[in-house]
Amino acid sequence: MNSTWLILALILVIAAVIFLYLAEKKKKSEPNGPHGSRGSNSAGQRQDPLKFADGSNEFNARILGPGAIITYGATDYVCRGAIQLRQGQYVWHEYLLDGGKGSEYFSVEYDEGQLKLGWWISRPDLDLTPEREVTVEGVRYLKTESGMGTFSSEGTTGVAESGDYEYWDMAEAGGNRLFSLERYGTDGPLEASLGWKILPGELKVYPAPEA
Template identity: 35%
Template structure:
């Protein structure tokens, strides 16, 4: 039997090995391409945007940009005024919703949380002198004074300054009137209020809890 050329047989083996390696690399590249393309085409899973927010809000951390729901209506906090009367601090927040604007006062009175919603009353011509009659109810002064304030966002006041106030209430405390003057020479702003409980409001803070 005739034998082939030994040199030709030896040279064919390296060539075969190279082809096998190239084929393996091509297969790996193809698989990687398919996997990466599949990942890119798959939409990202949706996540809960409120997952990092607490279910129980902190009334003292309400601020500009927060969403407050009251009586089924959402309001945006447009501005916040922080008031200081000789170390006693309270805040007033301007809420803007589909039914108009109102103010929310948040304060601690001897350790008890007090929150009140206020609506401006135009054209009453009332001033805080003696008893005040509004909506056929007699209101008597319960406190008055002056305070320093700073404002952020939209409030309609100066960025800072001093203000005067006088608070009135009916005998059963169901009727509330607030008189406020934010600058010298300014007429009194009159608002009527209603006390609200913490559970009546739902608050979504504009940023994650600190």
């Protein structure tokens, strides 16, 4: 009888040792905290599964810039210069193009994680001042936003390498046709442009050469 109890006690001790060993091993294998081990913020973080589904990887500043080729509407445009615009944490880009009818440029911005592309034609013949509502060539545009920030440029742009920037953005009721007034520098002239929204699939981008 005593030997039976001794055997049972021995089995329980062995089971307890195995249980403690496995528990400690599991604890060591688990990450430290909800976002992974200390010192590694990326481990365990979930990523947006549609991050590049909209073609945004083709339109970043590493791909676009002076020397890039953009095909739109069966016309090849050469990017002559790039302007980066910044307002606080918000950054967007404009790319001045050579080809087509001339005076055309292309804008790239992200608004709440959504890629927005615009095609623009400079209109120096339009002498307009910022208003809540303007009518241009029979189209009524309403103000959507305005603000001030800074800019930096590279290549041939016609503006300084850096400075202050003001903008007034407007759109027709449907939102597809656009109108913009921009001022580069504190005493620069107001520059008017007409534009429209485009989709990533409407363009083909050939990357700019490496700097």
